Amino acid sequence: xxxxxxxxxxxxxxxxxxxxxxxxxxxxxxxxxxxxxxxxxxxxxxxxxxxxxxxxxxxxxxxxxxxxxxxxxxxxxxxxxxxxxxxxxxxxxxxxxxxxxxxxxxxxxxxxxxxxxxxxxxxxxxxxxxxxxxxxxxxxxxxxxxxxxxxxxxxxxxxxxxxxxxxxxxxxxxxxxxxxxxxxxxxxxxxxxxxxxxxxxxxxxxxxxxxxxxxxxxxxxxxxxxxxxxxxxxxxxxxxxxxxxxxxxxxxxxxxxxxxxxxxxxxxxxxxxxxxxxxxxxxxxxxxxxxxxxxxxxxxxxxxxxxxxxxxxxxxxxxxxxxxxxxxxxxxxxxxxxxxxxxxxxxxxxxxxxxxxxxxxxxxxxxxxxxxxxxxxxxxxxxxxxxxxxxxxxxxxxxxxxxxxxxxxxxxxxxx
Amino acid sequence: xxxxxxxxxxxxxxxxxxxxxxxxxxxxxxxxxxxxxxxxxxxxxxxxxxxxxxxxxxxxxxxxxxxxxxxxxxxxxxxxxxxxxxxxxxxxxxxxxxxxxxxxxxxxxxxxxxxxxxxxxxxxxxxxxxxxxxxxxxxxxxxxxxxxxxxxxxxxxxxxxxxxxxxxxxxxxxxxxxxx
Numbered sequence: 269x270x271x272x273x274x275x276x277x278x279x280x281x282x283x284x285x286x287x288x289x290x291x292x293x294x295x296x297x298x299x300x301x302x303x304x305x306x307x308x309x310x311x312x313x314x315x316x317x318x319x320x321x322x323x324x325x326x327x328x329x330x331x332x333x334x335x336x337x338x339x340x341x342x343x344x345x346x347x348x349x350x351x352x353x354x355x356x357x358x359x360x361x362x363x364x365x366x367x368x369x370x371x372x373x374x375x376x377x378x379x380x381x382x383x384x385x386x387x388x389x390x391x392x393x394x395x396x397x398x399x400x401x402x403x404x405x406x407x408x409x410x411x412x413x414x415x416x417x418x419x420x421x422x423x424x425x426x427x428x429x430x431x432x433x434x435x436x437x438x439x440x441x442x443x444x445x446x447x448x449x450x451x452x453x454x455x456x457x458x459x460x461x462x463x464x465x466x467x468x469x470x471x472x473x474x475x476x477x478x479x480x481x482x483x484x485x486x487x488x489x490x491x492x493x494x495x496x497x498x499x500x501x502x503x504x505x506x507x508x509x510x511x512x513x514x515x516x517x518x519x520x521x522x523x524x525x526x527x528x529x530x531x532x533x534x535x536x537x538x539x540x541x542x543x544x545x546x547x548x549x550x551x552x553x554x555x556x557x558x559x560x561x562x563x564x565x566x567x568x569x570x571x572x573x574x575x576x577x578x579x580x581x582x583x584x585x586x587x588x589x590x591x592x593x594x595x596x597x598x599x600x601x602x603x604x605x606x607x608x609x610x611x612x613x614x615x616x617x618x619x620x621x622x623x624x625x626x627x628x629x630x631x632x633x634x635x636x637x638x639x640x641x642x643x644x645x646x647x648x649x650x651x652x653x654x655x656x657x658x659x660x661x662x663x664x665x666x667x668x669x670x671x672x673x674x675x676x677x678x679x680x681x682x683x684x
Numbered sequence: 685x686x687x688x689x690x691x692x693x694x695x696x697x698x699x700x701x702x703x704x705x706x707x708x709x710x711x712x713x714x715x716x717x718x719x720x721x722x723x724x725x726x727x728x729x730x731x732x733x734x735x736x737x738x739x740x741x742x743x744x745x746x747x748x749x750x751x752x753x754x755x756x757x758x759x760x761x762x763x764x765x766x767x768x769x770x771x772x773x774x775x776x777x778x779x780x781x782x783x784x785x786x787x788x789x790x791x792x793x794x795x796x797x798x799x800x801x802x803x804x805x806x807x808x809x810x811x812x813x814x815x816x817x818x819x820x821x822x823x824x825x826x827x828x829x830x831x832x833x834x835x836x837x838x839x840x841x842x843x844x845x846x847x848x849x850x851x852x853x854x855x856x857x858x859x860x861x862x863x864x
Contacts, residue, residue, distance in 0.1 A: 328724055331724070332724065332728075349730075350728040350729040350731075351724050351728040351729075352720070352724050352726055354724060354728070357721065
């Protein structure tokens with residue numbers, strides 16, 4: 269403790285008074301991380317990268333955007349045509365939203381597969397679900413800002429969800445709109461909230477990281493780290509691995525931004541909002557489609573809204589729904605099968621959300637919705653009573669170092 | 685042993701090269717990403733497209749002045765009287781802070797065209813309206829910090845460092861000018 273670990277005298281002087289460098293050294297450099305993390309563990313840092321990208325491009329876009337019903341659409345077109353590099357910045361922001369959701373959804377499925385939500389990481393998981401909710405609110409309000417037809421009608425449909433609330437529903441919707449329809453007041457408050465919520469997300473992300481660093485990352489085997497032999501320092505091992513993953517991610521991202529910038533958007537949003545005409549077929553952005561399918565699957569207004577929000581609510585209580593003490597799916601043969609069924613179920617819901625609400629699509633939506641809730645509310649709590657889990661390794665090092673028996677793993681460690 | 689240490693040194697050189705070139709590439713990448721984010725604050729294409737203004741001077745009587753907007757700034761156009769022209773031409777350049785002849789500044793001696801922004805700290809000088817204070821030299825007077833300009837818009841007294849700027853303009857016909 270007597271000698272500072274920093275050579276630079278300025279850094280040393282500052283660190284003695286304000287230990288930010290010690291903090292970073294501890295949390296980003298020496299931070300002991302399980303040595304068996306696979307590439308699915310890249311998606312946390314990728315999500316952080318996406319968030320920063322969205323904030324930077326968003327601040328820059330706001331310098332050129334006008335939040336007024338008469339000018340919003342034109343100001344976005346001006347960004348696309350006249351503002352220097354405006355097309356690039358907007359396409360990064362637009363596709364950045366989609367990629368942010370892709371990354372976060374993979375991050376969530378990673379957590380589901382490897383049981384990262386289980387004790388002692390329940391709060392870590394809950395903070396993550398909170399981030400997802402904030403992201404959805406932010407993305408929804410951001411989609412309204414260009415004031416195209418999908419912006420307007422998306423805003424109308426989603427805000428009208430709240431009218432399903434008994435007694436006070438209509439008053440809440442009027443309050444949300446600041447008028448009697450989606451109009452200038454709505455656009456202004458959405459712009460304000462779309463600007464501020466990402467910074468709230470940053471705050472929750474910091475809490476997410478504090479909670480993460482309390483017990484460290486989970487790992488593919490899902491057993492606790494037993495000591496330093498099971499970990500490597502975060503830097504350089506995982507900084508390099510994260511950077512490599514980032515460059516792969518950026519390759520896909522750049523491909524989308526430069527070659528398919530409107531692939532994940534809807535052409536109707538390049539038509540200026542018209543409160544008199546609803547487009548024939550309204551769909552939300554792709555990342556809302558599974559929830560949209562659940563909403564439409566229920567033949568009751570309030571019921572649909574409750575099930576849609578319930579689909580997220582079950583994630584909050586997931587740490588207590590899953591009673592199995594075994595984290596990783598690698599040792600849960602039945603759970604593993606159902607995990608993939610749930611994954612396909614979510615893809616199916618996404619597909620159904622994009623289809624018209626008629627005929628076979630409605631029936632399939634109901635089946636898929638029923639399975640989603642069956643999986644969380646019935647399967648998760650009951651499975652541990654039926655499932656016979658595989659034996660867990662003694663330590664993270666054992667599957668690598670030890671041949672057959674746990675004893676040999678110990679023997680290997682003794683020799684070292 | 686010597687062979688070993690030599691190969692170790694070689695590896696160190698290779699490693700330094702790799703590290704330096706990696707940082708250099710990362711730096712170039714970061715700079716090329718930063719540039720669009722910075723450049724978007726420069727004037728956009730539509731702003732640049734509004735960079736010229738046409739003014740019809742046919743109704744401007746001798747002694748009158750009009751102010752037009754060009755690039756968001758006021759431009760002074762004054763139809764000078766023969767006495768004012770005479771004064772502007774005959775004054776000695778020796779006593780000026782920023783010596784320029786009237787001919788250099790005014791291609792058509794009847795009409796003087798100036799950017800109406802004081803070269804001191806950017807206020808708009810008085811002198812365009814008939815009741816305005818025009819300063820000791822009869823041209824323009826900046827009320828912010830007391831700069832006096834003459835009939836050619838040259839700084840004669842006060843803190844401004846240079847003469848009022850003459851925008852680039854040309855006469856499209858006898859009475860129409862295009863600024864910018």
